[in-house]
Amino acid sequence: MPNRLSRETSPYLRSHADNPVDWYPWGEEALSRAVRENKPIFLSIGYSSCHWCHVMAEESFSDAEVADVLNAAFIPVKVDREERPDLDSVYMRACVAMNGSGGWPMTLLLTPEQKPFFAATYLPKDNRGRQLGLLPLLRQVAARWADGTGSFLKAADDLTDFLRRGGSPLSEGDDAETAIRAAAAQLADSFDEEYGGFGTAPKFPSPHNLLFLLRYAKLSGDKAARHQVDRTLQQLYRGGIFDHLGGGFARYSTDREWLAPHFEKTLYDNALLALCYTEAWQDGHMALYRDVAERTLDYCLRELKTESGGFASAQDADANGVEGAYYLLTPDEVAAVLGESEGKHFCECYDITPEGNFHGKSIPNLLLNNRWQFVPEGYGVHREKLRHFRQQRMALARDGKVLTGWNGLLLCALARAAWAFDDTRLLDAAHELADFMAGTLLHGERLSAVYCEGKCSQEGRLDDYAFYALGLLELYRADFDPTHIVQAKRLAEQLLARFADTDGSFFMTPSDGEALILRPKELRDGALPCGNSAAALLFDTLFRLTAEPRWRDDSDRVKQCLRAVLGDYPAGSCAGLTAMLCDVFPGRELVAALPDETIPAALARVRGRYAPELTLMVKTPSNAAALGDAAAYTAAFEPKDGRPCYYICSGGTCQLPVTEI
Numbered sequence: 001m002p003n004r005l006s007r008e009t010s011p012y013l014r015s016h017a018d019n020p021v022d023w024y025p026w027g028e029e030a031l032s033r034a035v036r037e038n039k040p041i042f043l044s045i046g047y048s049s050c051h052w053c054h055v056m057a058e059e060s061f062s063d064a065e066v067a068d069v070l071n072a073a074f075i076p077v078k079v080d081r082e083e084r085p086d087l088d089s090v091y092m093r094a095c096v097a098m099n100g101s102g103g104w105p106m107t108l109l110l111t112p113e114q115k116p117f118f119a120a121t122y123l124p125k126d127n128r129g130r131q132l133g134l135l136p137l138l139r140q141v142a143a144r145w146a147d148g149t150g151s152f153l154k155a156a157d158d159l160t161d162f163l164r165r166g167g168s169p170l171s172e173g174d175d176a177e178t179a180i181r182a183a184a185a186q187l188a189d190s191f192d193e194e195y196g197g198f199g200t201a202p203k204f205p206s207p208h209n210l211l212f213l214l215r216y217a218k219l220s221g222d223k224a225a226r227h228q229v230d231r232t233l234q235q236l237y238r239g240g241i242f243d244h245l246g247g248g249f250a251r252y253s254t255d256r257e258w259l260a261p262h263f264e265k266t267l268y269d270n271a272l273l274a275l276c277y278t279e280a281w282q283d284g285h286m287a288l289y290r291d292v293a294e295r296t297l298d299y300c301l302r303e304l305k306t307e308s309g310g311f312a313s314a315q316d317a318d319a320n321g322v323e324g325a326y327y328l329l330t331p332d333e334v335a336a337v338l339g340e341s342e343g344k345h346f347c348e349c350y351d352i353t354p355e356g357n358f359h360g361k362s363i364p365n366l367l368l369n370n371r372w373q374f375v376p377e378g379y380g381v382h383r384e385k386l387r388h389f390r391q392q393r394m395a396l397a398r399d400g401k402v403l404t405g406w407n408g409l410l411l412c413a414l415a416r417a418a419w420a421f422d423d424t425r426l427l428d429a430a431h432e433l434a435d436f437m438a439g440t441l442l443h444g445e446r447l448s449a450v451y452c453e454g455k456c457s458q459e460g461r462l463d464d465y466a467f468y469a470l471g472l473l474e475l476y477r478a479d480f481d482p483t484h485i486v487q488a489k490r491l492a493e494q495l496l497a498r499f500a501d502t503d504g505s506f507f508m509t510p511s512d513g514e515a516l517i518l519r520p521k522e523l524r525d526g527a528l529p530c531g532n533s534a535a536a537l538l539f540d541t542l543f544r545l546t547a548e549p550r551w552r553d554d555s556d557r558v559k560q561c562l563r564a565v566l567g568d569y570p571a572g573s574c575a576g577l578t579a580m581l582c583d584v585f586p587g588r589e590l591v592a593a594l595p596d597e598t599i600p601a602a603l604a605r606v607r608g609r610y611a612p613e614l615t616l617m618v619k620t621p622s623n624a625a626a627l628g629d630a631a632a633y634t635a636a637f638e639p640k641d642g643r644p645c646y647y648i649c650s651g652g653t654c655q656l657p658v659t660e661i
Contacts, residue, residue: 004029009452010080011399012048016057020067023078026087034075034112040145040152041110042074042138045091047082048399049251049264049314051323052122053105060125060134069135073142074109081106082313082403083450086461086509089520093163095119107134109141114517115156164518176580179563179570184216184225186571191228195257196235202262204252205236207272208529212574212581214279215612219585226283233280236273237292238372240363243327244350245387248299249273250317259365260358263324264317267304268528270296271409278417283610288373293417300410301429303398309436310402310451311410319394326396328361329386330354337389338382346382349375401452404441404464405528407433411471419478419607427478434475437468438487445494459513462499462506462531465491469538473545480618485545485630492542495535496554504557505532523565529575532558536579544587544615546631555579582613586651590661591617593647595639602644602661 006017008025016023024030026043034041044061046053060066070076081088081104088106094116095102102121109118118141126133145152174182187209190198197203210229217226236242239258241250248270250261274296281289304311319326329352335343347353350364357363366372411433418427440456441448447460447468469491476484498510501521508520508531522530539555542548562576570577588611592603597620606616619627619634628635637657639645646661647654 005078009450009455009457010048010083010401011397011452012046012053012080012082013078015048016061016078019057019061020064020071021061021076022067022071023076026077026079026084030075030077031112031114034110037075038112039073039075040117040141041112041114042070042076043079043091043108043110044077044105045079045081045088045108046105047080047314048397049266049316050104051262051264051317054318056105056107056122056134060123063125066125066135066138069138069142073138073145075112080401082399083401083458085463086513086516086520089508089522090163090516090518091116091119093520094159095121097159097162111153111156113156115153115160117152117156117159160517166521174563174566174570176559176563176577176583179566180216180577180580180584183570183574183577184213184222186569187213187574188224188228190571191231192256193231196228196232197256197258198232201256202252202254203256203258204527205232205241205249205269205273206574207269207276208525208533208575208578209571210276211272211279212578214276214283215578215581218283218610218612219581229276229280233277233289233292237288238366238369240358240365240367242292243299244364244366245327245383245390246299246303247295248303249296257367259367260363261324262317263327265299265315267300267311267313267403267406268409270300270304271406271413272528274300274413275409275416278413278420279610279612282420285608290421294421297414297417297426297429306400306402308402308440308451308454309432310440311407311433312398312400313403313406314399316397316399319396324358324363326390326394327363328356328358329364329390330356330361333389334386337385342382345376346379346386349379401450402441404437404447404449404451404460405467407437407441408464408467408469408471411437411468412474415471415474415478419474422604422607430475430478434472434484437471441468445490447491447494459510461510462495462508463528463534465495465499466531466534466538470534470541473538473541476545477616480620480623482623482626482630485542486626488538489542489546489630492535492538492551492554495538503561504554505561506535506558523562523573523576525573525575530573532562533573533575533579536562536576540579540582541615544582544589545617547633559583585613587613587615588651589615589617589649591619591634591637591647593619593637593639593645594621595642595644596620597622600644602646606661 002017003023005013005023008014079087091108092102095106098119105122107120107123108116110116123134125135127136213225213229235258241253241258241261248265251264251266251269252262254260274293277289277293306312317323331347331352334347338346351368352362414426414430418430440451447464448456449458449460449464469488472484472488499506523532536555536558539551543551559580566573637647640659643659645657647657
């Protein structure tokens with residue numbers, strides 16, 4: 001008989017509905033039972049596209065022996081980390097504090113009061129060498145809990161007190177310029193000149209680091225920083241981490257060369273990487289970058305868009321129970337689709353060999369192709385045929401839940417690409433996504449964090465508001481509709497009203513949300529830019545668009561908090577440093593007052609240049625009133641003698657208006 005998870009909307013939770021483990025979702029029913037029966041909570045946190053989560057589910061949670069111990073002595077609780085990043089943040093801190101590192105699946109034991117006293121990641125069912133097994137652990141804890149809980153409670157209280165103290169006290173922090181240049185130097189020190197990227201295997205694209213370097217290189221003239229970005233973007237494309245048949249990127253590479261990825265694809269990585277390639281194209285117009293950006297966005301539109309209009313969170317790494325099976329090819333399969341002659345040439349191009357490069361089969365890649373920038377004409381048709389072949393060969397699972405913050409990031413990417421490439425198709429897609437978010441996820445002034453199977457759930461968190469608002473500001477850049485600025489301001493007001501701490505930073509959860517053992521706050525970037533980094537960038541952008549000093553002041557306060565935790569490794573907070581670039585390099589503002597709705601050629605030239613320091617506003621007869629609501633200072637800006645008039649400011653100084661730029 002299915003357990004309680006069968007009633008959940010999360011695909012990850014529902015995948016455990018037929019386990020013999022008597023799972024609970026996180027909530028009052030489980031927590032109150034733990035207190036009532038004085039049983040420890042077994043908390044398992046994972047997500048649907050996580051390979052080792054599948055391994056642990058098959059090895060342990062489908063096992064009757066493990067289930068018997070869990071059901072008898074514990075309250076077993078399953079959490080989808082993508083649905084509850086607040087819980088994940090709290091207990092990941094505990095895992096890192098205990099072990100020095102963390103990851104997923106995350107395995108924790110809690111007191112009935114939700115305080116952690118054991119934390120680990122993947123555990124095999126039985127002891128394996130020096131690695132502790134899950135079943136021996138459970139039996140040992142169950143026996144000791146029955147004998148007397150004192151030692152567990154003391155350990156849990158001590159760890160919880162440590163987590164609540166938040167570690168070391170905040171420092172004054174370096175000034176913005178020192179921190180920015182130190183981060184750029186640290187990234188340079190860890191740069192892999194041969195293969196691109198930073199550090200050694202496993203290697204993550206970390207697109208917010210690339211975005212920081214792109215903008216820093218443009219503003220500072222640092223050619224080395226731009227070289228690091230170019231080398232990384234080109235090698236990412238050449239490697240197997242990029243899906244050469246279907247577009248889009250896997251989450252990370254298991255090797256230094258970017259050949260063999262962990263095959264899951266997530267929405268947030270692809271949104272941010274599409275934004276990286278778009279920005280890189282803007283500065284130099286290298287055709288490859290536009291091609292990769294468009295293929296990545298096309299992947300999202302084709303395979304992640306749900307019937308609701310929102311975008312699913314991820315595609316699985318496994319197919320038919322085998323990691324990466326969906327993506328692997330053999331020469332015989334290619335020949336069967338393309339024919340013997342064309343198949344041979346295609347295999348030579350994409351390194352598809354009889355011996356293979358991954359468990360006897362091949363991940364298509366261009367790493368060994370010295371002419372990788374000149375893939376033969378017509379191979380796009382071949383790639384499409386092979387994409388259809390693999391799609392028909394086996395199914396690839398998709399986590400269909402729609403996450404507000406991640407959809408906000410995709411809105412950023414779609415809108416930026418629509419503006420940069422002057423692409424009405426992508427602009428239409430951005431409008432459709434914005435309409436879905438406003439109509440489904442936004443309820444008055446409040447957001448839901450998750451939408452799945454026709455239901456909204458979870459109170460919106462810091463990054464949901466910040467990423468959505470940043471997406472709206474990018475959409476303004478693409479269509480010059482001031483209502484997007486107005487809505488972004490409303491979302492920003494919610495941050496200040498419900499998420500703010502007294503020091504100017506922001507908690508992950510709202511003040512009226514669920515009370516956990518501590519209220520999580522993230523001031524360092526992780527796989528994603530942290531919510532405080534996004535808030536700093538949001539407030540700064542609002543100030544530049546609206547000229548309202550309060551947004552600058554709010555941005556300054558949160559940036560001070562971000563600087564205070566940089567420590568000796570500012571390169572770990574590149575999204576926050578991106579928000580600080582405007583404090584070091586002067587910004588420019590351009591308001592174009594037009595006599596009609598026609599966008600002049602001068603603004604088309606602005607579109608064709610990469611200028612991260614520039615804020616552009618366009619006033620037309622039809623949007624003048626709405627623009628006044630968004631940015632009151634624009635009321636005095638008018639065309640001159642029936643001609644467009646341009647108002648240009650730089651570094652806090654405005655020039656006289658001109659009729660040509």
